Amino acid sequence: MKKSLFLAALLMSLMFILAACGSGEASEEESADDTATEESADDTAEEESMVEEGSEDESASSEGSGPAVMGGVNEDDEQIVGEGSSTVFPILNVLVEDFNAEHGVPVELGGNGTGTGFSALIDGSAQFANASRPISEEEDQQLSDEDIDYTEVLIATDGLTVAVNPENDFVDYLTFEELHTIFSGEASSWSDVRDDFPDEAISVYGPDQSHGTFDFFNEEVMDEEGVDAELIQDTNQVVSSVIGDPNSIGFFGYAFYVENQDNLNAVPIQGPDSEEAVEPTFENVMSFDYPLARPLYSYVATEALENNETLHTFWEFVIVNSADAAEAVGYVPLEEEAIQEEYDKLPNS
Amino acid sequence: MQLIDKSVIAGKRSGRLALNNSMKWAFFLCTTVGLVVLVTLIVDTLMDAVGYLDWDFLTSFSSARVESAGFYGAVIGSLWLMVVTVPAAIFLSVATALYLEEYAPKNRLTDFIKINVSNLAGVPSVVFGLLGLAIFVRAMAMGNSVLAAGLTLALMILPVIVVSSQEAIRSVPSSVREASIGMGATKWQTVSRIILPAAIPGIITGIILAISRAIGETAPLVVIGVPTTLLVTPDGVLDSFQAMPMQIYAWIKMPQEEFQYLAAAGIIVLLAILLLMNSVAIFIRYKFSQRY
Numbered sequence: 001m002k003k004s005l006f007l008a009a010l011l012m013s014l015m016f017i018l019a020a021c022g023s024g025e026a027s028e029e030e031s032a033d034d035t036a037t038e039e040s041a042d043d044t045a046e047e048e049s050m051v052e053e054g055s056e057d058e059s060a061s062s063e064g065s066g067p068a069v070m071g072g073v074n075e076d077d078e079q080i081v082g083e084g085s086s087t088v089f090p091i092l093n094v095l096v097e098d099f100n101a102e103h104g105v106p107v108e109l110g111g112n113g114t115g116t117g118f119s120a121l122i123d124g125s126a127q128f129a130n131a132s133r134p135i136s137e138e139e140d141q142q143l144s145d146e147d148i149d150y151t152e153v154l155i156a157t158d159g160l161t162v163a164v165n166p167e168n169d170f171v172d173y174l175t176f177e178e179l180h181t182i183f184s185g186e187a188s189s190w191s192d193v194r195d196d197f198p199d200e201a202i203s204v205y206g207p208d209q210s211h212g213t214f215d216f217f218n219e220e221v222m223d224e225e226g227v228d229a230e231l232i233q234d235t236n237q238v239v240s241s242v243i244g245d246p247n248s249i250g251f252f253g254y255a256f257y258v259e260n261q262d263n264l265n266a267v268p269i270q271g272p273d274s275e276e277a278v279e280p281t282f283e284n285v286m287s288f289d290y291p292l293a294r295p296l297y298s299y300v301a302t303e304a305l306e307n308n309e310t311l312h313t314f315w316e317f318v319i320v321n322s323a324d325a326a327e328a329v330g331y332v333p334l335e336e337e338a339i340q341e342e343y344d345k346l347p348n349s
Numbered sequence: 350m351q352l353i354d355k356s357v358i359a360g361k362r363s364g365r366l367a368l369n370n371s372m373k374w375a376f377f378l379c380t381t382v383g384l385v386v387l388v389t390l391i392v393d394t395l396m397d398a399v400g401y402l403d404w405d406f407l408t409s410f411s412s413a414r415v416e417s418a419g420f421y422g423a424v425i426g427s428l429w430l431m432v433v434t435v436p437a438a439i440f441l442s443v444a445t446a447l448y449l450e451e452y453a454p455k456n457r458l459t460d461f462i463k464i465n466v467s468n469l470a471g472v473p474s475v476v477f478g479l480l481g482l483a484i485f486v487r488a489m490a491m492g493n494s495v496l497a498a499g500l501t502l503a504l505m506i507l508p509v510i511v512v513s514s515q516e517a518i519r520s521v522p523s524s525v526r527e528a529s530i531g532m533g534a535t536k537w538q539t540v541s542r543i544i545l546p547a548a549i550p551g552i553i554t555g556i557i558l559a560i561s562r563a564i565g566e567t568a569p570l571v572v573i574g575v576p577t578t579l580l581v582t583p584d585g586v587l588d589s590f591q592a593m594p595m596q597i598y599a600w601i602k603m604p605q606e607e608f609q610y611l612a613a614a615g616i617i618v619l620l621a622i623l624l625l626m627n628s629v630a631i632f633i634r635y636k637f638s639q640r641y
Contacts, residue, residue: 081589083574083576086599089577089578090603090604092578093412093413094413094414096580097412097413097414097578097580100580106579107580108578108579108589109578109579110575110576110577110578111577111599112577116571123487125486125492125493125574234601234602235602235604236601236604236609255604256604259605328413329413330605
């Protein structure tokens with residue numbers, strides 16, 4: 001009898017210790033929670049006021065018709081959930097944080113991939129799906145099977161950057177055709193790419209199939225034939241491979257280039273219908289003169305936008321502040337008219 | 350009379366002694382390889398983490414801005430996750446092991462089940478994630494909640510605990526078992542008062558290994574769709590949550606270099622919490638090995 005009591009007591013105490021770990025934190029949580037939000041509110045207060053000034057200026061100049069956050073938040077509204085591309089994630093992450101600081105509504109945001117985002121939108125577990133590529137026909141079909149209408153919103157622009165090692169001084173520009181030769185594995189040395197390039201072995205890197213960046217490059221440059229290169233899951237590893245190998249070439253998102261521009265040479269790209277090569281600069285990406293500029297999207301369930309006031313307000317907030325957020329994390333913002341255009345896509349609540 | 354020819358023995362002895370000595374050093378070298386790698390990893394991570402590992406890091410939520418980014422939501426989320434996973438996994442797997450070893454008839458079906466349970470231990474974690482997504486998240490409509498993820502991880506670590514518990518139960522001497530039954534004890538009395546207490550140290554070893562795996566697991570959580578940004582902590586098991594490995598993974602993928610250091614700081618916190626949980630388990634194991 002005694003032994004079984006002792007055993008039961010020990011097992012119970014194990015459970016209690018574990019449970020206490022959780023609930024103890026949970027009760028502390030509230031107070032810690034308050035201070036945390038207060039702190040972050042302080043942090044963002046300055047930026048907020050700047051943002052507000054900015055939007056006031058704008059609305060003043062365009063006689064009050066410019067994009068602005070008009071709606072309010074409603075405590076009874078369903079929890080806002082977003083899922084999708086890890087490329088779009090950093091921008092939305094900034095906006096989710098600022099929205100929470102300003103309106104006190106914590107939005108749930110995942111960055112588990114464009115495909116994951118669409119399946120969450122389809123099964124209704126998310127109200128918006130971020131995507132680093134346009135929606136596919138199949139996904140569109142699945143959404144209409146479920147009777148889910150969506151609103152496509154552009155958030156920012158990314159310039160897919162092709163870069164070489166800084167020691168490489170012979171690559172002055174590349175055409176789409178030459179990129180195709182390099183990334184299809186046809187070229188084993190640089191002289192196979194263009195005759196006046198030196199006869200040095202070429203090593204080719206890129207992010208793997210889990211990235212929208214791969215899909216975009218595969219579609220735009222490779223005509224869906226696939227990429228024959230060393231494909232790496234972590235984009236940071238692609239960057240460090242190019243930095244570490246003088247004969248290498250690789251591609252990745254603009255933000256990764258901006259972070260490492262002292263150690264990389266971005267290659268100007270000549271588009272298929274163009275006579276001149278364009279450098280991936282902020283202005284060229286923004287104006288889409290750069291041939292590998294690509295829009296970043298979010299797909300928002302229209303019904304949720306109409307019925308969930310908080311979600312509608314959140315999207316007003318996202319569009320109005322998208323430019324600042326994009327720049328803060330190394331992306332290129334939309335042009336001003338484009339922001340107005342996206343704002344007008346939101347249904348009137 | 351000389352019974353032993355010393356020269357014959359000496360001739361064979363030197364070879365054996367040399368082998369004996371060289372095996373000792375071979376084993377020692379193998380141990381050091383593991384240790385050196387581990388220490389290098391920890392030191393390397395610590396060097397990156399220094400300067401980012403402070404009180405603010407532990408008390409603020411994750412953020413897109415390096416200066417204000419913290420680990421709070423992830424730590425609380427992972428603790429919630431363990432509150433679901435650990436009891437569920439322990440209960441299910443110890444019960445399974447007891448049934449298989451003590452109650453199940455010894456026939457082909459039981460053998461088949463035993464083999465499959467051990468094979469389950471080798472199934473990649475992402476497969477368990479897909480299982481959790483289909484059953485808990487979708488079919489049972491739990492969403493990406495603590496409960497759904499916790500049960501998925503519990504299923505994932507189940508085979509590890511079952512196998513080690515089976516081993517521990519089997520190693521209880523049958524004389525003790527027979528003595529108990531001979532004294533008129535029922536099966537349940539024997540199991541609860543004799544076998545389980547004697548097997549607990551072995552069972553806990555399995556639990557330690559399993560929890561260490563569960564707390565650092567990322568793949569199933571990615572599949573289930575655990576959010577990477579959530580500025581609240583869960584209030585109950587049906588709320589969604591953040592987890593430490595997910596947060597570390599998200600930081601590693603960021604283009605800005607500073608996030609790599611935040612990830613290192615996160616790894617150190619994860620290791621510290623893991624050690625803390627394991628030391629509780631080791632303490633319990635110690636208590637039981639003392640008694641039986």
